[in-house]
Amino acid sequence: MGRPIISCRTSLTVNVRSIFISDVHLGTRGCQADRLLDFLRDYESEHLYLIGDIIDFWSMNRGIHWTPAQNTVVQKILRRARHGQKVMLIPGNHDEAMREYDGVSFGDILVRREYIHVTADGRRFLLLHGDEFDQVTRYHRWLAVLGDVGYNLLVRINATLSRVRRVLRRPGYWSLAGYAKNRVKRAVSFIFDFEDSVIHAVRERGLDGVICGHIHNAAVRHVDGITYVNCGDWVDSCTAIVEHLDGELELIRAWQPAAAPRPMESAPNGVAPAPTVLNPSRIELALRDREIRL
Numbered sequence: 001m002g003r004p005i006i007s008c009r010t011s012l013t014v015n016v017r018s019i020f021i022s023d024v025h026l027g028t029r030g031c032q033a034d035r036l037l038d039f040l041r042d043y044e045s046e047h048l049y050l051i052g053d054i055i056d057f058w059s060m061n062r063g064i065h066w067t068p069a070q071n072t073v074v075q076k077i078l079r080r081a082r083h084g085q086k087v088m089l090i091p092g093n094h095d096e097a098m099r100e101y102d103g104v105s106f107g108d109i110l111v112r113r114e115y116i117h118v119t120a121d122g123r124r125f126l127l128l129h130g131d132e133f134d135q136v137t138r139y140h141r142w143l144a145v146l147g148d149v150g151y152n153l154l155v156r157i158n159a160t161l162s163r164v165r166r167v168l169r170r171p172g173y174w175s176l177a178g179y180a181k182n183r184v185k186r187a188v189s190f191i192f193d194f195e196d197s198v199i200h201a202v203r204e205r206g207l208d209g210v211i212c213g214h215i216h217n218a219a220v221r222h223v224d225g226i227t228y229v230n231c232g233d234w235v236d237s238c239t240a241i242v243e244h245l246d247g248e249l250e251l252i253r254a255w256q257p258a259a260a261p262r263p264m265e266s267a268p269n270g271v272a273p274a275p276t277v278l279n280p281s282r283i284e285l286a287l288r289d290r291e292i293r294l
């Protein structure tokens with residue numbers, strides 16, 4: 001036994017003021033704990049903000065998928081807290097039980113329902129998970145849980161399809177992407193609706209911006225004087241936000257997927273369209289979007 005030898009990492013640790021991550025979904029098959037560990041190895045910070053859906057209790061009700069790498073993630077975070085980094089957990093909807101512990105510290109990790117972070121350059125950002133602004137999880141919890149089951153199933157089906165595609169080395173296979181593509185437009189409108197309502201709320205409160213998660217769609221956008229920041233996720237896109245020492249916020253993509261073939265709009269001459277690399281969170285959004293219309 002023993003740890004596998006990790007290939008030599010050439011990158012040096014980057015010191016940043018803050019790290020913001022969300023939607024790690026520990027306890028699920030989809031959680032990309034290894035990539036998160038790589039990221040945490042590369043970035044050191046004074047503040048570490050965990051902005052919701054870190055441990056996925058919803059999914060664990062149906063079965064726990066807990067790997068050694070996921071254990072290490074928890075250990076590394078606890079260690080950071082022990083060594084004086086300011087670690088804060090802001091629960092999301094998948095770890096909503098933690099919301100009852102607003103203001104309580106667990107092993108040097110402070111739990112807050114929401115928090116205002118002041119950047120090095122003096123801007124005030126509201127930190128919150130963001131499900132409060134998702135009409136589905138807010139008003140139709142059972143639909144959200146249903147969508148969650150469907151999402152996990154689709155992710156697994158798609159993983160199998162990808163494997164088959166690789167083995168067969170052929171482009172003409174039935175793809176879930178086709179299924180998803182029809183709904184991309186509505187999924188995009190879901191994202192815009194979410195972002196708009198978050199931005200509206202932040203403006204009402206007289207803040208400079210917001211840093212949230214929940215919709216698995218990382219972004220740093222400036223909209224009419226408000227900075228909208230989303231941490232993305234560690235299930236699909238492997239993204240985080242860092243605040244540099246001067247207060248600048250940057251979106252880090254810890255993993256870039258191999259160049260994806262461009263999706264074709266139509267299938268000329270009866271040839272099946274080229275396979276599209278599928279973004280599972282888009283499916284999740286599409287599912288939710290469909291359910292809103294039920």
Ligand SMILES: [Mn+2]
Binds near residue numbers: 052092131
């Ligand atoms: Mn969430």
